[in-house]
Amino acid sequence: MKRLKQSKGTVGSVTDLAQPEHSRWKVWLDQAGLSIAAVVIALGIGAVLIAATNLEVQRASGYFFARPTDTLMAIWHSVADAYVSMFRGSVFDFNAPNWQRAIRPFTETLVFATPLICAGLGLSVGFRAGLFNIGAQGQMLMGAALGGYVGFAIPMPAGVHLIAALLGAILGGAIWAGIAGVLKAQTGANEVIVTIMLNSVALFLLSWLLTLPTFLVPGSTNPQSPPVLEGAQFPALIGPPFRLHAGFLVALLATAVVWWLIERSTIGFEIRAVGHNMEAARFAGMSVGMVTIRTMMISGALAGLAAGTLILGTESRLESGIAGSIGFDAITVALLGRNRPVGTALAGVLFGALKAGGFLMQTAANTPIDIVLVLQSVIVLLIAAPALVRAAIPFMRAEKKS
Template sequence: MSQTVTPPAQTPPAEEPSRWHRALQEITTGNAIISVLAVVMALVVGAVMIAFTDEGVQQAAGYFFARPGDTLVAVWEAVAGAYSAFFQGAVYNFRRPEFAAGIRPLTETLTFATPLIAAGLGVALAFRVGMFNIGGRGQMLMAAAAAGYVGFAFELPFGIHMLVALLAGVAAGALWAGIAGLLKARTGAHEVIVTIMLNYVALYLITWMLRTPGLLQAPGTNNPTTPAMRETAVFPELLGPQYNLHLGFLFAIASVVLVWWILDRSALGFRFRAVGENPSAARVAGINVKAMYVYAMLISGALVGLAGTSQVLGTVTTGFSSGIDAGIGFDAITVALLGRSSPWGVLAAGILFGAFKAGGFSMQAAEGVPIDIVLVVQSLIVLFIAAPPLVRAVFRLPAPGSAPRRQRPIVSKKGVAR
């Protein structure tokens, strides 16, 4: 007697995720959302610090259990007042009756962002090649010295003088960074150690030149400052004398496009990315890895040199001292990290940090918020970006490459069912 065997039911094919579901999955697992959420978390922590340091909040907290509403109102007024002052100092000032005067804070933000964008691009490009250019300060100082010397010591026609000073500054930054690239290529010296040492060499060299008559020191004074730049060498203003925004901002934007083209559209950029991913595999593929190290540091130093030149010819045209770098060389590392070493990401991060600089002074002047809180917020952004699992855990984001969970099949005696 034969027994009929019923074949198990076939498992129906899994449904393909919709286009919107795939787009949402890419957004929540990408790196861009981590940068945005890192900024949000840092602003939240900054709000907590503003509340704790506000005198009104501290007074209301003394009788919190009697009237808790007063404390909450004081916290809201402190945080809202601080961030409102930040917005009015970095984007638009609603207290000004005219649009031309109200938009001035945005131009200040772009002015502060100009050297940050240029220097951040230099650090980001080095990152893409697997190198860590921490010598921004030294490269900016050398670029400022070269551009400044051409700016006050030579008499050239308008336009030509500015271009010569610009090229001198960019070349000085490139050559100073190229030392680290050459030493890494020839001797294997680590670029972090070399660039740190070159920072000190540049600082003391420029300090000596600023105190030596006939070099960078202004004649007739003992102060370590340079003479004022000649008008023919200064970057022209973009929007008129009432604003500080100058031509250097357009140079920074052009640098963003140039670096994007180099990294994503040129054969040199392909070699850069190959070396950054795996130097051994790139060497096997026939790429001259040592030459890529030198080229990368030369271009990186040129971009940082553009930042130093913008400081001299665009912002400080009355002469400069050894503090001309203003910490931008180290802030550029933060900008490159926040921008995920992408040219367009660096542009956005540079503008954001320019807003921090412009808005931070407004917060301090209008609301009495310590400027150190702004520095803490910037540091927290770096901390959160360096710890993506922490950000994903706080906001319950899926891990990169994770797929949506599928229901397990139900196995019964009659077959397999969903």
Template sequence: MSTVAATTAAGSAPGVGSGGADGPPPPEHTAETSLARTLQRIARSDLLVVVMSFVFAFLIGSVLIVIANEQVRQSLTYFFARPGDTLTAIWEAVTGAYGALLRGALFDNRAFTRTAESVREAGGSGMYVLLPALGAGLRPLTETLTVATPLIIAAAGMAVSFRAGLFNIGGTGQLIAGTMAAAFVGFALPLPTGVHLLAALIAGVVAGGVWGGIAGFLKARFGANEVISTIMLNWIATYLLFFSLKTELFTGASSGQPTSFAVRETALLPKLLGDGFRLHAGLLVVAIAVALLWWLMSRSTLGFHFRAVGSNPRAAQVAGISPTRTAFLVLAVAGALVGLAGAVHVLGTERRLTEGIAGNIGFDAITVALLGRSGPIGIVLAGLLFAGLSTGGRLMETSQGVPLDLVQVIQVLVVLFIAAPPLVRTLIGLRRVDNPQAGGRGRRRRGDEPAAATNAAGGSVAITSDETDDTTADDDTAREHGPSHRADPPGDPDPADPCSPSDPVDPQQEEGR
């Protein structure tokens, strides 16, 4: 039986009657410091999840590198005799592989040194040494930018559909449609230099928009699932490309060779660093596409309709926005941007059609858009990262013998971790960010200090731990089973209440029930 001790001043309650002293002041609540709030924001932010996803992905990649390394496996045979050799082999395998990855993606210091030494031996000095050495060292960065150019533009198109609540899987088909249209205009129409390039780019945009609009029309008119329709359109575009490269319209007399005519010089994107590098003016198109994505989704009425339908189609329809019309426009705009990526790819890098011209750009764009949270800055950073992994992986394979497939494994692991933020926060010890009630049970146990409650008269009532446990148990039971399981005080039966017992209940009969 719990005991309640009422503590009052002699004669009258504190603060009531003749000048009694006020009770003790309430405990002061310490304000949350700015540092704590900053740490909470960091713990809940997407940036922490992205960074730690890469850390975990590269850690798992390190394990795979160690397993695939021949020297590490040999040193494990005599590990207990000389454990230092195994640790050294592991360190050299991991650092060598990731060092080659960085050199192949950003700056090749070894190529810089070799070029500088060779120019000095030939009698060069000053800027005649520095410029060629910088060109050799920065060549990996230019390759990364070249690979990232169509990837970022295509990811911008994917971001439009994702933010509108549509999962567009048709990047490959829309990219192929854009490349075919742009290449055909590029090699078939004799136009002036500036006009020819602009016409080829517009042709790619229109073809990609039409190809995406087909899926949008099927969804708006017949309710077809956009995932299935876009996947099927990918295969249609792929086999249409194969068929086109076997016709005289695209290949001329050599129809047996699966390549098209070369794009005319008047329709090519100019190179930014000369003929020694592949970097072209498509990099400027990237800036335009990213700015267009920001303006469309953040400042335009059409983008507001896209986001409204993506957030709540029912509410958008009530507000006068047609979800079916919006679905068609979303996929058409997304396809237009992806078609622009295909046009930039064929007019700037490939310069002719081949059967494998699309590569993995269409599917990688989906990953880049998801990784970048469908935002302009995030897409740019994610696109540069994926392009760096692709270009750096080649040097890692040739110089260190690490399979290029490891890069694909790292990319998949990054996406896997980013798709599960609670998993990442759990691994770094921030589980309570996603589950604030974790560890909250049992915060009141026997032996805790009695909680003080204030009575109606202003006095304090000390509640012992037994009563605290009973009250807490009653509250937990009420929350679990509903208010009907809370014990009610005894009283007279209510004749107006049909559920009120009219006769007293025998305890033995009740127990028998």
């Protein structure tokens, strides 16, 4: 087993199972440097786009050769105003009239980060096994459907109701991902195609469920469920006017559990072994098929957990668009975190900050919120092509040569 080699098809950079601890730390630090550099480069590209689309910059550039300082100052103000507004909307609003308004942006960042962390953890588990689970979106929808139904339709004592609804969300995601896992293990079906198709099936299935009387508010035809009962909702961590709830603590707990599962448990060893080299793992006596099914179900369970933090946390009603684009954003979160639990959690917070800060950036600095999508897309591009990052950062080129 110590000679297991890294498979070329594995997503992300992973260390050899037999590498010394200091070598693993060196590789992890290199990966962290690549992720940070990708974010910095993306922000730089975003700055260029912000300046290029700013009306004041365009006006000043018309007489650039007469007064170049006007153009340079316009560029500086457009970029600085946009990113300062993003900081104020995601970390700390130093212009707020009171301390509650000042710290509320950071709590909103954590609110947006909570489902991203959980879903990103799920995808990272699959990636560590060499499985491209692109179906977190559908798994979240099915998790929200089952967890939401338990939350609004089955009265229980407070506390017990929350646990039951959360387990329902986890079970819904695990079952939906398990379908892809079984097809992969038993028939060799490509998990990318299967999970993408299951996303569409889940969307239309949820839309159909929201036409049934069981899932609708009595006497209403609006495609949304009754509100989740109070006993099934996550308690607030701070209280009004903040939206931060105990689901964030669940996301942190999930991060610790996934780290232990992958790095310290037998199941995690099998996941990493199959991800390194499937044939070697099979030769060593591991059931690759069972590892595939188990990994997909764990991945889907975490996506369902992400849905649970939504339907039982910030969202109180089940509707077809409840997952938004979180399932797809989680792919970027997992890749940016290099499929490591701690890295994925930090990447989730970063993407939560981009989303939270984008709203104020649009209103205060008059910068289109679409720039946030551009930043995310550039980050994905740079993570997928680390050679571009190394080519752009001189000290990383030198480190690579050494």
